[in-house]
Amino acid sequence: MNYIRFKAMTDNFIPTESLAQFYKRTGQDIPLGLESGKAHFNVRETLTTTRKTPFNRRDYFKICLSQTPAKGSGILQYNDQEIPINQCCIIFNNPAVPTSIEVNIPFNRFYCLFNTPFIEGSIPADIQYACPLFNPSLMPVIPITKEDRQRLSTYFTQMQTLQDSDYPFKWDMIRHLLQLVIHEGIRLQKNQEIPATVVRDRLVNDFLALLNQQFPVDSPESPLKLLTPAHFASQLHVHVNHLNSVVKKHTHKTTRDIIHERVIIEAKTLLRNTNWNISEIAYALGFEYPSHFNKYFKQFTSRTPLEFRMGRKTTA
Template sequence: MSTTLSPLIDLQLKGFKVYEKNLTLQEAERPLLAAQIFSRRDYYKVLLLESKCVLHYAHQRLELDGGQYLFFTNPHIPYSLELRTDRLHAYACLFTEEFVAAARSESLHQSPLFRIGSTPLFKLPASQADYVRGIFHKMLAEQQGDYPFKGDLIRTYVQLLIHEALHLQPADPVVQPNNAATRLTSLFLELLERLFPIELPTQQLTLKTPQDFADRLAVHVNHLNKAVKQVTGKPTSAHIAGRILDEAKALLQHTDWSVASIATCLGFEYPTYFNNFFKKHTGVTPLSLRRKD
């Protein structure tokens, strides 16, 4: 197929990218499916995962048995994969809200597949996995093609992926809190996620301690701690520290900001406090993680 492009038609898809990854374990030690030209802060993702691994998504740990799984993630929630095999095979498409807006009547934030607090992972039966894989192949072909309306066609394919997943879950996917502790915990976790991502070196966390969150939610800190521990099995401070650690890793891997700037953004008074916190939880220093990447 000719690669010559018509000067009258912009064939570069704005706000969209699809690719296939087939990595060895050594290659996959780098951040999953990292595409350096795309900011994790702007792009939604749909992935077809076909390897045995553990998916770490927000505060959840999900075991994948090597079957075919369709996974949806939004730019505000970090995720990573821990491989349980020597090879990673996956398909991924990335897109902005603006790219799919013309084909949707609701915001992606309102979709049960991308809403904060959801678990957007679906195991596919063999026949459905073949169909979904075919959609990714079609998107890959169109991305390289010269069809002048390929953007509209690819938007349709993205919608097909979304509807395939919606078929696999109940008509009303929103789980209503069944008691006060669950409701308070849900509010806390949503408030925690809304603090991220950190997008500018001048931005700083406004809530850093359980007391800060309790004050914002207008409850006593002991009440908040008790509810969060009861519902999640982890203390409030562990959720906060875990989310700060996730953001620290992302900033180290996806920006060129200094460690001191990242420390300040994440609420640490001195870089040494940040270094100690990071090494305590990861076993390496922030600079060591950046150099490894």
């Protein structure tokens, strides 16, 4: 692929906002050490004013607790979905999914943001699979009651108090409180497809972690390589039948279904938010021929990639 063609493609790709860019965009001082890859965490209580944030991916995690929104307060654009913000809720922003929020009526909220080094090793893969912060197939907005809001507000307030303190082990305490917030989000999910039992199998956790490491897709020059249960089994050094059996037992889904769900989510993201042509998207997702991708996409969505793209453009 020549440089000019590659640059044109990357120029049309969904931008990824860094932590430094977030602080600059919101008029805040950029904390020291952000560019060095060190662990970073921040929590604040703010008044969200009428505005629309940029539509992009992020290289950080973010959880928002909207405390006093009324009907029509705002709309969350989450990939190809428009989700109204009509009541108190907690919002889990998955970094791999492009999002934007348009606020129509100002409302109070807490938010915390953090990078991968801050939580590395502290959130098991099974918990990640059950939480929209890490699993993009789950609904990111979870409505909450007044009692839920009060309890969650306490966690955020405690994190803020610890952050401003000089207690030497404050970050460990904050990680524990952050895990409480994540668990509350999982528990409060209503009518969503989450595992009936918490996954406690190391092989399944390793499979889910290996799957998630492939996303987001940054370039057709670095296509997906692990696309079948056999590919994952080889990397995990187990027989594919054993992997399939264990995954099915703990997630109630087949290994192949979980892979398909994640690939389709990424395909929709690329179709909706980039100007890559269908062939380029097909190659980026690991398909040898665009015709195979067309057949695959239609099998799971009842539309061809082009029909999906044109439909989204006309309804946007």
